[in-house]
Amino acid sequence: MNTCKLCGLNKVTPLIIPHDKRIYNYCPDCYLIFVDSTFHIDLQQEKRLILRRNNSIGNAEYVHYISQIIQLIRPFIYQGQIGLDYGCGPTPTLNHLLKKENITCFNNDYNFGFNHPFKKYDFIMAIECLEKFKDPNNEIDKLLDLLKPGGIFGMMTEVYPTKDNFKYWNKKLDPSHVSFYHQKTLDYLIANKKLTLLKSDSKRIFIFEKQ
Numbered sequence: 001m002n003t004c005k006l007c008g009l010n011k012v013t014p015l016i017i018p019h020d021k022r023i024y025n026y027c028p029d030c031y032l033i034f035v036d037s038t039f040h041i042d043l044q045q046e047k048r049l050i051l052r053r054n055n056s057i058g059n060a061e062y063v064h065y066i067s068q069i070i071q072l073i074r075p076f077i078y079q080g081q082i083g084l085d086y087g088c089g090p091t092p093t094l095n096h097l098l099k100k101e102n103i104t105c106f107n108n109d110y111n112f113g114f115n116h117p118f119k120k121y122d123f124i125m126a127i128e129c130l131e132k133f134k135d136p137n138n139e140i141d142k143l144l145d146l147l148k149p150g151g152i153f154g155m156m157t158e159v160y161p162t163k164d165n166f167k168y169w170n171k172k173l174d175p176s177h178v179s180f181y182h183q184k185t186l187d188y189l190i191a192n193k194k195l196t197l198l199k200s201d202s203k204r205i206f207i208f209e210k211q
């Protein structure tokens, strides 16, 4: 029996989707849907997939896309603060955009050789990063541990609409995406990870404060 990778419940149910090679598990408690580990791709495959995308400062569409989270987090972060782009990928972009606002943001992505220099940050942003977490409970704890108390955590990860609609949801098609979150999963994080929701678009951008 699989246990939930977020809340540890041992009553997750397999979610079989016709014409989908991967097997998913659904947690009726925190609503996390996670891919069975036998279908996880290795690090090299994951890096190849990420390198194929052109998520960089030179891509106007991508810049416009991530500007949405800057808009929502901006009232809660200030000049002089130090932030971290968690899982920044091979061509970090957020740091350039925040620099225009005189805000310092360091990059962190061990897969691409970016190591963060500080122990604690005023804010952390994670853009389309949590869906890649193979062990979300530990990885979310690790991320939040880098944040000062009262610090701001901005996440950009689309939540799935309903368990029934999940089979039609295209976000699950990316082989590097292995953890999927519902609005109720975020409620679980709020209740169990000492977070307060400050702002969201109710779809893919959520700004939290660490208590």
Ligand SMILES: [Zn+2]
Pocket (backbone or CB within 6 Å): 004, 005, 006, 007, 008, 009, 027, 028, 029, 030, 031, 032
């Ligand atoms: Zn769970």
